[in-house]
Amino acid sequence: MKGTGNKSAFDPSFWRDRAMASSALLDMRRLTGEASSRTGRPISLMEVCGSHTMAIAASGLRRMLPEGLRMLSGPGCPVCVTAQGDLDMVLELAARPGVIIATFGDMLKVKGSSGFDLQTMREKGASVRIVYSPADAVSLALQERDRQVVFIGVGFETTAPVVAGAVLRAAEEKVSNFSVLPFFKLVPPALELLLKAPGHNISGFMLPGHVSAVIGLDPYRFVADKYSVPCVVTGFEPLDIVAGVNMLLRQIVSGRPSVESEYGRAVRTGGNPRAVEVMREVFSVTGARWRSIGLIEGSGLGFSRAFSEFDAAGRFGLSYREAPEPEGCLCGPILLGKASPSDCRLFGKACSPSHAVGPCMVSSEGACAAWFKYGGQ
Amino acid sequence: MQEDTVKLGHGSGGRLSRELTAALFLKAFSNPALEPLEDAARLKAGKETIAFTTDSYVVDPLFFPGGDIGRIAVCGTVNDLSVQGARPLAISAGFIIEEGFPLALLRRVVSSMRLAAREAGVFIATGDTKVVEKGKADKLFINTSGVGLIPKGVKLSSAGIRPGDAVILSGRLGDHGVAVMNARNGLGLSGNIRSDAAPLNAMLAGALSASPRIRAMRDITRGGLGTVLNEAAASCRSAIEIEEELIPVSPAVDSACRLLGLDPLYAANEGKAVIFAPYRDAAGIVAALRSDRYGREAGIIGRVVRGKPQVRLRTAIGGTRLVLMLEGEQLPRIC
Known part of the structure; x- marks a missing residue:
């Protein structure tokens, strides 16, 4: 949206600049090519925060991603x-x-x-x-x-x-x-669960900015050290996300996974x-x-x-009872990055924000809601 | 079990409201004046054409920065008439008051209505008062209806919008919705966010004199710009393309929306209109709007194009996405 005032890094419009975006997207195309030729397979990055899922959909970024690069939505919607x-x-x-x-x-x-x-x-x-x-x-x-x-x-x-x-x-x-x-x-134990799953295809994690502002970068070190998967803590403006993706791609290209932060204006290494x-x-x-x-x-x-x-x-003496998932709902696999909302046969038909079957369509942070609301495929 | 009760979303002004209107009200009351579902109905009265509209106001809190229930009750109805090209003549005021409501507050509301009516140049010609038992209504509800005279030759209709038309927005979005949410919940949002509640009749009359070729005007209230544009696209069976960068939103409202997970495209307004007109007339209309105090930030935000009825937004970074109708109400998210 149109903003006013000077453009410091604390001004949101700084992070929505079209010229900067198009040059960063050119970098992304080149880096994706280099990263996939290095790894020998397409690159799948996972955003682990519902706010990222929303921001990616709202900025139309998903459709601007170069071939060979895809963003998976992870278990980041509370x-x-x-x-x-x-x-x-x-x-x-x-x-x-x-x-x-x-x-x-x-x-x-x-x-x-x-x-x-x-x-x-x-x-x-x-x-x-x-x-x-x-x-x-x-x-x-x-x-x-x-x-x-x-x-x-x-x-x-x-x-x-x-x-x-x-x-x-x-x-x-x-x-x-x-x-x-x-x-x-x-968040960190959830990442470990995803990484332990046999045959996972996660090439890098875009880590949540808000969570990391609290816990800092150290709790994620095991991801890079033990599982050799790159991590970048990322902010929520469109250019933050583009920059975060490029940092992840550079780590893949260099073959040196680490935990970095793109979101220095809000996240300190030691957290809060x-x-x-x-x-x-x-x-x-x-x-x-x-x-x-x-x-x-x-x-x-x-x-x-x-x-x-x-x-x-x-x-109140409440006790937990196991309960089945709604029938036909793919929220589970979607949360694990194993399916996309469009893979669900209920998506956009039996399941929409006003008649939601599963929680991913209910919460504004959910992958299905984000895809639906912004007309994603 | 879930389907047969009225949901809050049915009153959101978005898709559920529209579905209820189509499935129940339109079916039951079907007639040519109602069917276009414009902000006001066009009626023949002898040789004259009049615009006729009604609206009920149920805002909590009753008083908020930039306005109050009385001001929006007058302005909302004035604006519904004005976007039909009508000169508002008179409005009615119906009060539903909860027992125990302080008279001092009622006086404040009435005084605000008097000032708004004076500013808009309308008079409150008739009214009604009902008092209900404590707990049977929330403090104060107001209904206003209004009639206005549509000048000869003016026939605005969303069905008349054509591919190639410009989409003109009269100013920044979301001030009212965020100001009310801030006041209701004591969010303590900074940046002096004030409701935009205002009578737009003078500004819109100015736009019409700048271009008699204006096809349609819409009042952007609940449901926001996103919903209004979808309704327009459906009426004229064309696509609408808008540019995110051209849509003004104040920095305070923008950051509040980000914090709460709300979208300014669906936030409520009480003093904004969108105008569809042939592109060659657009600059003149924008100049006319900007000469009015309520239209200083007016501008062209997009255009109507051939294609299936949908609204597309080109985002600030150059991406494209669809803008759908508001689904239910906007609920603030968990951070």
Whole structure:
């Protein structure tokens, strides 16, 4: 969009310049050729963040990629990776009298295995409130002292410290009617899972800018060191993405995989130690269930012992039950980069944003929603 | 089970709203005045042609930077008439008020309506008041209807848009939608984001005098530019191509949309119009728009081309993508 003012690197229009884009795209064409002749196969880069998926679709970049290069969408959409059984727990809780569910907006339309979603539950009388930050959920609990406010803790290392901050505040102010369902996921273990899959075809990872601003670059080192797969932490403007792709291609061409950052204006190598500290104080690393993948040890965050009273699963005696994926839905393979939205026979037919079957079509960060919304093929 | 209730998305102004209108209202009420589904209906009254429209206003909060429910209730109806080329004459005001609503606030709303009507040069000719029990409505709803006189020879219709026409936008997008979201949720977004609520009748009358060949004008409200352009493309059975770089969005709204995962193309406006006219007239229309205080950032953003009805956007970096109708409401994402 048209912007005004001078073009510093902090001005978004700097990162949308057409002349710079076309010269970078020429580089991309050349580098793709060099990279595929070096590796002897087409190049598949995976973006591991839903915001990248959206940005790639919104900028029309997917169709500008040179032949021999493709972008796979990884497990980077928080709503999409939430297990069906965990969603069922949310819906079970929403049905209980005296409970207010506080959630980010894009959880509203994800269906549980009953076929219901939070929006339908709200129409039927459940209390469901959209909040913009976990702190709003604590404030809501302070206003509604005779009801239980449960925040749905969905997200990665970006969201978790913010939720941890809200829990600390609730503990300090003794807000006894606030709790969190901790469904947090960690990015590095998910990368390892993808790399362990036999015959994976991932030539490089475009790593999430926001998550990396919190955890820094070190937690990804194993990807380059152990699995020899290049990594570049990348920002979200169109030219960030083009630059990130070119950095990955250069690593492939040079044959020296490493962990680099394209997003220096937001990400420090050491991350944000304060955010990590808050996260570690309130939560501890635990196993987490991923949609269609199942339990991955050490891939999630649960409450640490000192804060276990804020765990909604314990407070309400909820237990996890395995639940099947929606029939015919390819969200699972899509999250693993094994299928594209257009491979799904439901895509654009039985499944669209207003009649979503799987979560990848519901969340604005989901690969299917991004493809659909921007007319991707 | 899921399908037989009304969803919030049915009121979003996007594709679901359109489906409900087509499947239920249009079917039941079918008549030549309603069928074009323009912002206002054209009716014959003796020798004159009048434009007639109605709209209900349910904004939360009632007061927000740059406007309030009263101002948009007047401006919205004035604008629906104006984009049909009509000179607004009079509007009605129906109030549905929740028991216990402070009279002081009602006075503020009414005073804002008086000022907006004075600015637009219309008078509020008739009205109605209903009070419902506490909890049966959210504070205050307002419905306004309006009539305007369409000058001889003016016949604007989206069906009349032709390949080769210019697409002209009267100013920046998204100010209203983001200002209201910011106020409603206490997001604390910086950059002084204010609603663009404004009566556009003087500006649009100026555009019409600059070019009597204007084919169609549309008021861009809920559903945003993306939805309005899709409706226009469907009506004229042609494709519309727009350039991302030519679409003005304020830096504050742009960064708010990025933060929240919203798209300015679908954000609500209360003082913007899109105009379709033969390309040779476009520069004159833009000059006329820019001479008005509400059209300072007007410009050509694209053109109508032959091809199947769809809206294509050329992105800032030179890519191309489709712009579809808004699907349901825009929900802010998890960061």
